[in-house]
Amino acid sequence: MLIDAHYHLVAEEWYPEGWWQTVSSMYLNGMKALGMEMPMDTIRQTLIPTMWDPEGEALINDMVTNGIDKTVLLPMDYWLMYGEPKSSLEKQLKAYAKLQRKHPDKIIALATVDPRRPDAVKIVERAIKEWGLKGLNLYPQTGFFVNDPKTYHVLEKVAELGVPLTCHTGQLGAAPLRGKYGDPIYLDDVIQDFPNLTITAGHMAFGWHEQLFYLAGLKYNIMTDISAWQDVAKFNFRKFCTVLRNALDRLGKDRVLFGTDNPFVAALMSTKEYADLIKGLPQNSPDGITFTEDEVNAILGDNAARIFSSKS
Template sequence: MIIDMHSHLFVKEWLPREFWEGIVKTAQSQAKRIMKADIPFDEMEKIALTPLWESSEKALLGEMEAAGIDKTVILPQDFEIGLSRTEVTIEEQNRLHAELMKKHPDRLIAFVGIDPRRKNSVEFLEKGIKEWGMRGLKLHPATGFFPNDRRFYPLYRKCVDLKIPVLFHSGPIIYPLRSQPAHPVYLDDVAADFPDLTLIAAHMSHTWWQDLLAIAAVKPNIFVDISGWELEVMARYEDFCRILKRFIDELGYDRILFGTDGPGFRQVCPPRDYVQLIRGLLQKSPEGIKFTAEEISAILGGNAQRILNL
């Protein structure tokens, strides 16, 4: 079974204007660096955002089909406190995620996404899990809060009670979000104080992967997902193989989860290609590195199946 542990539905009205602006500005600077092209903001807005907004649900299910992905975890993102108001409230966005899961119970798994600084976060989480059938919690520290803030401990306690995992965005992030609170070191306190809580550090912390490896090596309840590494795998395949191997060696392959961070890479490396690249590790690993079929199959889905009790 293949499970995408980390994906999103990008609907224009669900996220604040600055977030979309950040994506366009990043795409502009990449175009400048890679293609030496100066693309005006308006033009880049069309190029970068239109494909992200196009028929979110239908596109996601189509991509899953093409990639052979059996199940996808969809993660709502609460950017309102950290950035600015959204046209659709976070309560409504969560409800819509839960509804999509109900509509496609074999394919989609929804997590609750809420800013822990909200006064009703514990009650809201409980409602999402117990009434709406959601399966985990997504937190986005890059909106400006530190995961080890003691004010959030009741929320983690609730996750332990409900037996659900918490997935944290981890790693440096684009404007207007903040990188510092998304450093993996801030997960260490939480992992220490809640040994029965399953924490997932998203994106293998990107370029902070060594810091994540250091923390996760001493905290067995920290898992990692490899979402958002598409470009790295395409551009620096050997480096990626070595990094993944380090994680397997030091954490064990049972704590590494496949994910895409879709639809962010839809245009450059769709889920089908990413699944192929990960599957291909079996045949195409660089000299001196070997991955086993057991490892690849656990990473692609077996581990997520276990964590999510599927």
């Protein structure tokens, strides 16, 4: 079983232009760090449009071709940071729901909302109850804390509906995104105040992975995904293996999920290449670090299948 538990289906009109500029600048910086140069305009005009897939055709094609059994889709809401996009949040969420209806065996689509929207609770309730979305994705780096009372109103609804939460953690995103909101320590309140909520901390909390592993080691309703660590896996394999081993030792094999953050990092490593890298860990890990087949199977799909099983 292979499940990508962290994927963003994206379309130009779902997000404000400011967001695409931010993604372009992240690419610019990422490429510079790798010794590659490409003008910002070229990135925006040629690279960014390759990610747009509003109908999900490219995603489904990639899944069928490469044996990816299921993909968890995470929408995003940038309204307060950049202004409303050309196409409303409702349209984005309905497009996610539509793709899930078309491919119920392949797609697990979540909802999202910025909790500062005045109708945030109502949006989440409609998205899950009426449109059939299977959980909630939060992106606090747009400027809110997960333990803020406004976020709590939304989380109360999510807990009441009995669906899981994915929360982006870590110091991700170029300006104007703010890393401080992604500190996993703010999830400590959520974990304790919502003991029945299943929470996945996305990205192993870049920059704070050790803190996340210690926090999660002592609380049991939180897991993490390994999305967007492909650059470390590719260019510093020993470090990647060390961090993943650390995650497994602290959280156990049942609380670490495979995820990619694609299409944003697909240019660096495809979903299949990242999955193959994880599959090969028992044979290919560096001296002194070991992984078992059981751990690999749990990460690649069994854990995500369990979290979403009763909801899909």
